[in-house]
Amino acid sequence: MLANRYWILGSLAVLLSACGSTDKPQTKPTSVTHSKPKAVIGLALGGGASKGFAHIGVIKVLRENHIPIHVVTGTSAGSVVGSLYASGMSPDRLELEAQIMDSTNLVDLTLSTSGFIKGQKLQDFINGKVKNKPIQQFPIKFGAVATEFGSGKMVTFTHGNVGQAVRASVSIPNVFQPTIIGGKQYVDGGLVAPVPVKSAKSLGANFVIAVDISQKPAKSATGFLAQLDQSLNIMSVSALNGELKQANIVIRPQVQQLGAIGGFNQRDHAIKLGEDATRKALPQIKAQLAKYRY
Secondary structure, three states: OHHHHHHHHHHHHHHHHHHOOOOOOOOOOOOOOOOOOEOOEEEEEOOOHHHHHHHHHHHHHHHHOOOOOOEEEEEOHHHHHHHHHHOOOOHHHHHHHHHHOOHHHOOOEOOOOOOOEOOHHHHHHHHHHOOOOOHHHOOOEEEEEEEEOOOOOEEEEOOOOHHHHHHHHOOOOOOEOOEEEOOEEEEEHHHOOOOOHHHHHHOOOOEEEEEOOOOOOOOOOOOHHHHHHHHHHHHOHHHHHHHHOOOOEEEOOOOHHHOOOOHHHHHHHHHHHHHHHHHHHHHHHHHHHOOOEO
C-alpha cells in the first residue's frame, strides 16, 4: 500500500513537471485600447444657388488629402452636390457633371402663384444621375435638409427618393413650387438650416466640416431675384450662426462676388474658390483631426 502511495505521488510530480508549476502566473488575454476616439467625419454643405459649384472644389481637396467623409448633409445647392457625391461619384466626375450641367436642363417654368419653377426637371435629373438609387442605399450616409412649410420645422430626408428630397431642399419660396411629400409641403432648407451642421451630427458625425457659401446681406440689391436672395439671407442669419457654432471647422469660399444667380457661367471659378478655401483650412483641419483616429 505504501508502494502504491509513492507510485501515485511520483506520477503527480511527473505530471506537474510537464505542465509547469501551478504557482506560475497565467498569461491573460490582452485587449487593445485606443486613447483617441474614432472620427466620424461629416460634411455639411450650405445653400447658395449656383455658388454651390464651390462645394465640388471643397470635396476635391479633401479627397486629395485623404480626409474621409462618412456623413454628408446638404441644404439647397448643397443637397444637389452632396447627393451626387454621397451616391458614389468621384470629385473628378462631379467636376465633369458641372461642366455639362445646364440650367435649362434643370428649370421647368410654369404659371403659378406658388412659384414659377415646378422642380420636376431637377428631381428627374438627380434620380437619373444616381440611377434611381434610394438614399438609404448610398455608400455614404446622406441627408437632404428641407423646411416643412406648415410648421416651419427642419426635416432631414435620409430615406427614399433622393430626387424628390433634393427638390424639396431647393424649393425657394415663390420661386419653386413647394414639394409635396407624404401629403405635406416642403420648401428650401435654408430657412431653418442654411448650413446643416446639426443634421450631420444627428446622423452620427462627431467631427463636422461646414461649408458656408451664403451671400452676406449687401447694402443694396436690385432686381427681383437679388432682392429675394438678400431677404432669405437676412431671415436666416440667426439660424446660420446657430449651425456654424456647432461645427469643428468652417470653410468659407469667397464666392460672394459671383452672386446667387448666373453662376453657371462662372462654375470653374467657383470650383477653384472652393479649392482655395479648403487648402487654406487644411492645417486647421489636420490639427483638429490629430485628436482622432480616422
